[in-house]
Amino acid sequence: MNKKGQALVEYVLIIAIISVITVSIVSYFGGYLKDTITKTSCELIDKVYVEGSKPGEAECITKQELEKRQKNE
Secondary structure (H helix, E strand, C coil): CCHHHHHHHHHHHHHHHHHHHHHHHHHHHHHHHHHHHHHHHHHHCCCEEECCCCCCCCEEECHHHHHHHHHHC
8 A cells, every 4th residue: 555655665775785885895995095095196286105005004205205215224
């Protein structure tokens, strides 16, 4: 009799499944996405992109800071 309620529940289930899949993908690839955004922002602000030891640990530094780090190694 009440088909509107059934359709609403089906839509809510579909949205919940899509949300779970999206959150899973973002959490799995989150570090790589963060590194990509960091690399792009480094280019925009004219700094040097330095990769981190793990995905998501990259950073932007100035050329002078890079030279100091290379001297210390």
